[in-house]
Amino acid sequence: MSVLYPRLLPGETERRFRMLHEISVGHHKSMVASYSARAVYAATGGQRVTREELDGLRSAILNTAQEHGYPDAARPAQRNSFDKAAAKILHQQSAMVPGEAAQRQVWAFLALVLLPDVCVWRWPADSEGRYTADRFKGTDLTRHALARLWTRAYVLHEPQAADPYSLLSILGEADLDQIMARRSALAGSPGLIRAIVRSHRDDLTEAQRATSPREVLRETLMRLLRLTAFLDLDVPSDVELDRLVRRVRSEARASLAR
Incomplete structure (x- = not known):
């Protein structure tokens, strides 16, 4: 059975994206949650992800970020290495199917509710203090901080290979x-x-x-x-x-x- 993820409502997506700019660097952990009253699920098609599963997904990705320099500013090599490790985790641990992964608001929830601190670390603000909307909102999934990683792992996954994720590297x-x-x-x-x-x-x-x-x-x-x-x-x-x-x-x- 497929797993259904929370879909952050558009108004809440905009509000939380604004919050990114209102909170000083290093303090975005205050935004972290595994639940939002302003999120909904698909009515049918699978079983809803539990808060414990969301916490486990966050923990795995946060640990990987820490292994690659989080919360200090990451070097390009650290960012690239994190992307490959996080892609594998997202694909393996989320149990997400392509139909669910195609939902922009699912990724808005993951970036702006579950993992805003990690996403801000991976995609910091520009010189004017602005964050790139595509990296957080899910307006373009090929540029989203997390969706692009899941997609890469899904596309490059070779189940029969000795290392099913070797193509990521x-x-x-x-x-x-x-x-x-x-x-x-x-x-x-x-x-x-x-x-x-x-x-x-x-x-x-x-x-x-x-x-x-x-x-x-x-x-x-x-x-x-x-x-x-x-x-x-x-x-x-x-x-x-x-x-x-x-x-x-x-x-x-x-x-x-x-």
Whole structure:
């Protein structure tokens, strides 16, 4: 049975986002709760998450944040490492299904009620003291502090692999964003995304070539985008996708080397 999460009502989302700016840095823990009277659940479709389960999810992610420097300002390497560890926790421990994960107000609750202190640490205010709304409200789930991590873990999860989450460590933030930002054409097919990341991982000879892995990846993505205009890439098996992506990547590398 799927697990249903609280959905923070829009008015409360706006109120709590304003609160982020009213509370001084280092004191956002005062906003933390595992319940809000201004949150609702889907009427059907699963079992409601318990407060104990929410507390457990918070504890796991908070512990991971502390291992990566929280509450002190994190370095880029610490932030990236935290993202990978937190993605695994969110996917494993939340037991969330894609339909629930597609609900923006679920992520608003998690960022603004359950984990505001961690999200503020991961995505601090800019030089003018303003927080980016997309990171907290869930207006764009590809940019949300937590939703983007769950999505990555869900898409890159390989249940049969020795380490089911090993693909999370292959690409850096910028390169993975290049893929996930193309959600309508590429990121909507988890099998294709896994094939792209596997081909990047396995292209060991690239270290000996003049063309950078990032350039090859981006050229590969552009070529795959053109293919989606007349191929349904949800149909092929994983083996067929691997074969296709490796061929396209080889062509992309050859083109860039000219």
